[in-house]
Amino acid sequence: MSKKVVKTCFEFQFDSMIMAIIPEQYGSKLYSRVLKTDGEVLIPYSPLEVIKKSCHLYASSFEGRKEGTKELIGVTHKPPIVIDPIQSIYFFPTASPKQRHCMWISHSHVLAYNNAGSLNTEVIFTNKMRLQVPMSCGSFDKQMLRTALLKTKIDPRFIQAERNRQILNQRFEQGLEAMERRSHYDVSLDEPFGRSYWSSNRLNK
Numbered sequence: 001m002s003k004k005v006v007k008t009c010f011e012f013q014f015d016s017m018i019m020a021i022i023p024e025q026y027g028s029k030l031y032s033r034v035l036k037t038d039g040e041v042l043i044p045y046s047p048l049e050v051i052k053k054s055c056h057l058y059a060s061s062f063e064g065r066k067e068g069t070k071e072l073i074g075v076t077h078k079p080p081i082v083i084d085p086i087q088s089i090y091f092f093p094t095a096s097p098k099q100r101h102c103m104w105i106s107h108s109h110v111l112a113y114n115n116a117g118s119l120n121t122e123v124i125f126t127n128k129m130r131l132q133v134p135m136s137c138g139s140f141d142k143q144m145l146r147t148a149l150l151k152t153k154i155d156p157r158f159i160q161a162e163r164n165r166q167i168l169n170q171r172f173e174q175g176l177e178a179m180e181r182r183s184h185y186d187v188s189l190d191e192p193f194g195r196s197y198w199s200s201n202r203l204n205k
Contacts, residue, residue: 021047121137
């Protein structure tokens with residue numbers, strides 16, 4: 001399986017192709033090995049940081065998603081969270097998210113799972129990749145059921161509201177881009193100030 005190493009910045013887009021986020025020690029720091037349906041990515045953030053940044057990418061927060069889980073299904077310990085309901089991206093932790101060994105598993109990519117010992121579960125993903133998860137099969141099953149319940153509690157109207165919000169955000173960004181493009185023609189470049197302003201802006205981009 002191919003691997004891409006990202007050492008200095010957060011360059012990947014969190015999407016529905018991600019199957020699991022696994023902690024990996026990299027020197028003195030905790031990195032994340034992100035398993036995708038088409039490969040792996042190593043990034044310089046802990047799994048919890050990846051989840052938090054991913055919530056931000058979809059205009060929410062980790063704390064807000066946790067609170068939503070609590071309100072909908074009453075789970076506060078190892079709560080599953082929805083990152084994007086429109087794409088059905090739901091993840092659950094294998095331990096307390098603050099624990100360094102905690103993994104995050106995508107509910108929709110779990111094809112099957114079975115007992116691999118008293119404290120281990122073998123997970124088979126939709127692309128047939130296998131992963132040993134350090135938690136009992138009973139605990140894994142409970143997390144799967146909790147996440148499935150959370151999915152059923154997400155009101156279709158909420159999904160539509162999320163879709164409408166994303167459309168509005170996209171149109172707003174497109175409007176800003178259009179305004180920026182028009183402003184190049186609105187400012188007279190014959191004026192010294194205008195010429196200096198736009199040239200400096202281009203250099204700073």
